[in-house]
Amino acid sequence: MNSCINVLRLLLSGPFVFAPAWSYNLDVRHVQNFSFPLAGRHFGYRVLQVGNGVVVGAPSEGNSMGNLYQCQPETGDCLPVTLSNYTSKYLGMTLATDPTSDNLLFAAVQFSTYFKTEFTFLDYIRQKDPDALLAGVKHMRLLTNTFGAINYVAKEVFRQELGARPDATKVLIIITDGEATDEHNIDAAKDIIRYIIGIGKNFKTKESQEALHQFASKPVEEFVKILDTFEKLKDLFTELQKKIYVIEGTSKQDLTSFNMELSSSGISADLSEGHGVVGAVGAKDWAGGFLDLKADLQSSTFVGNEPLTVESRAGYLGYTVTWLPSRGTMSLLATGAPRYQHVGRVLLFQQPKRGGPWSQIQEIDGIQVGSYFGGELCGVDVDRDGETELLLIAAPLYYGEQRGGRVFIYQKIQLEFQMVSELQGETGYPLGRFGAAIAALTDINGDELTDVAVGAPLEEQGAVYIFNGQQGGLSPRPSQRIEGTQMFSGIQWFGRSIHGVKDLGGDGLADVAVGAEGQVIVLSSRPVVDIITSVSFSPAEIPVHEVECSYSTSNQKKEGVNLTVCFQVKSLISTFQGHLVANLTYTLQLDGHRTRSRGLFPGGKHKLIRNTAVTPVKSCFVFWFHFPICIQDLISPINVSLSYSLWEEEGTPRDPRADRDIPPILKPSPHLETKEIPFEKNCGEDKNCEADLKLAFSDIRSKILRLTPSASLSVRLTLRNTAEDAYWVQVTLSFPQGLSFRKVEILKPHSHVPVGCEELPEEAVVHSRALSCNVSSPIFGEDSMVDIQVMFNTLQKGSWGDFIELQANVSCNNEDSSLLEDNSATASIPVMYPINVLTKDQENSTLYISFTPKSPKIHHVKHIYQVRIQPSNYDNMPPLEALVRVPRVHSEGLITHKWSIQMEPPVNCSPRNLESPSDEAESCSFGTEFRCPIDFRQEILVQVNGMVELRGTIKASSMLSLCSSLSISFNSSKHFHLYGRNASMAQVVMKVDLVYEKEMLYLYVLSGIGGLLLLFLIFIALYKVGFFKRNLKEKMEANVDASSEIPGEDAGQPELEKECKDPGCLEPLQKTDEDGSGGD
Structure with missing residues (x-):
């Protein structure tokens, strides 16, 4: 309601993001604009709704009289209000100063040997960002020509063409770190208020400090400061700011004491229950106060600061006054003093409603110098129960976070008001004057709570924020931000004044009047409506045959589901008298939360978009959808979502005088309804499915886990459901850490039954792992049975015992706890460890000997074997024995043999006679077995030494075999040969040849005689036939x-x-x- 002095604040700020709610129920496309050609640009400086019209204040800029105007929305005209015997230029003015003028301008000069203007007043007017203006400054060094710098500033900087105002108070702040190196006079700066600040070690002596006095104004104690470091400048600048602000509003005349002569009474006013008060900021040396008007308005009582102190001087108490309605016996009044100590203050007074003295009950101080804290006040009765819950205190010149202006919310807690939150404008407007006007509005959104409008007239061409009431306070984010340019391109200062408590159009909706430069804008409310929707299905459940998979034997016809959607509009504002028609755009979507929908509209679509006009009479629409082939998820219902929004035709004007429907607006709540259509359950008449699951391991007795490098293990589980359908069947299988899950499959009845497993996180406490499998998700049918095969790989680094334990458990969502006894199964599978032993006979073994009557009777033979034992990955290796077998001695034979064993490394071997014939062939039978314990060495040599002796006479030739063998023995109940038993066995077969030799001399003689005789006979025969003639x-x-x-x-x-x-x-x-x- 007030306009305040705009003061520069050199603060940096950060970004802030508003929720995207800039368009709610104040209609910005169909507005009324009021103006009066001769009223001047201050028309709209103050607005007030009275009756069915708007009273507009237009104070004069010059010496002419200000005026009031009565504007009628019904006719669109404004007429001046005639007041007899009143000729004040301030008529219609409720704010103290011109909102377009800035009081402080800055320029900066750096000096050393020479002088440099870093930026002028004109530069500052163009860009009010000192950080940016000083970004490129480089520090000068060398000399300190202070005299010359002061004269330079007086003559070259304080110039009108460079932005300096001729009637403004001039202040010069000199910061130096050294004594002056030049000599001169500073007569040119005698009319300038001069502060000088000496910083650093050069000013530790009294003489150096007194040298600064010649540059400062009098008295020097107030205008000369000595600091140790530059960091202390911050606190000093705060003190200097206060002193500079004291200069604001004073003249060059001597400051004399005034009492009520310049009280400026009437600068603010408020009425409550016929009781009126007006502010008097100029009273008591501008300490201010307010006048309590009597009922006849002819007499008054002044109330001010008690006690009146020096600090309250020039505080402007009474700059704003506002009643805080209360249901108690005391009347509460809040009044602002925006210049108190330059940070601002708000005082709360109370008075008995039946009359009596005023008493001050609370003080609320501002926090930022020059923010004009208390420049605007507003009491808010949120729930409209006659008790003020909130006090809004504006600081329109507050600077922070790239925003100009702030509104502080104080809530009444017990007997005093305490700050609970803040309201802020949009970022990017550091001089926006958010809070220059505040107005409590009649409920405009239909929630039966008071709403608040806040003006920011210098955010671009001006803006108004709407904050909706909520239980216990105000929403921290605006429901709507209205820019003046949304309605008129040339508008200025939109939001300088606001009032909105009346229905000016006769439609039962509150309208809001907003003042701007030379005009007033009336914003009409739009009816806030709620859309009542309903969604129904026919049939209410999806039949099972509608979604059965392709391998089902059902031949029943699939008919789909009919979906009925109904709409009905309802106004949330009970006073609305117009006709409601809402143009809706609505969307129907099936299973929108899924990647693949289980329902389809005609044409294979899972989404439909339609438009319709909705009235208070219910209207319904029917849609049909069907299902794709084979749906796996038959438990979770199909989700049907209905979302809707208003569909408005752009550019359609609305004349409030014409009989047209007012376009409504939806309340800001989720415009979405979700319904679910369930699947038919095979649960009997009670519709309550009770499953009974049974789980067991199959063929587990024949399972042995042999730990080969590529070992794998497969186990089979049989799962049965002997009762009704089971939902979300889950099989959990725990197994040792040495196993790694590979895959799972259904063996029977068919592969169409879905099963999927995933490994759960390791359970380090029990040193096991777990597998979770979903079987026939989501339904495992009545009297169903499946065989599940789970396959594992083994890990080489695994830790094993003698057995591995497998524990399986099955659960579902609908099995009674009394039926869980057979839901678990345990299996124990033996573990066999590999032994990697390779044996072979050497090439230098004796493989053949022979005996003749003339040969030696004894032969020494040897059979050599090599044993290679590969290192094992496992620790529990068993004892190993080398079993060496040698031939059996036959008593009736011509030869005898003796055998011994020699090993490298040496080992003591124990011989043992084989009592029964061995399994080998008779020609290679064994008679003695040597047992030799061996260690896990990489290589062992075994040599079988034999002595074979001929004991008799050879009467006939013959051939026989003498065999030795080597095998590695160990506990075969827990271990096995990695490459088969034959890999750890070797055999040497030695052939023994017995040669019989007879007497041959007479045979040779007779053979020679016979030969000669035969030759003679042949010669005779040849001669007779003439062979020689x-x-x-x-x-x-x-x-x-x-x-x-x-x-x-x-x-x-x-x-x-x-x-x-x-x-x-x-x-x-x-x-x-x-x-x-x-x-x-």
């Missing part, structure tokens, strides 16, 4: 005749002699020719 003579003669015809025949004679050298030539051919004999 060839026709060589005839052949030679024929050859001679042939050669005689050729000259040099004798030349061939040597060749014939050579031919006689042929072994086949039995007779010398030359001799035959010499004899001249020829014969046949």
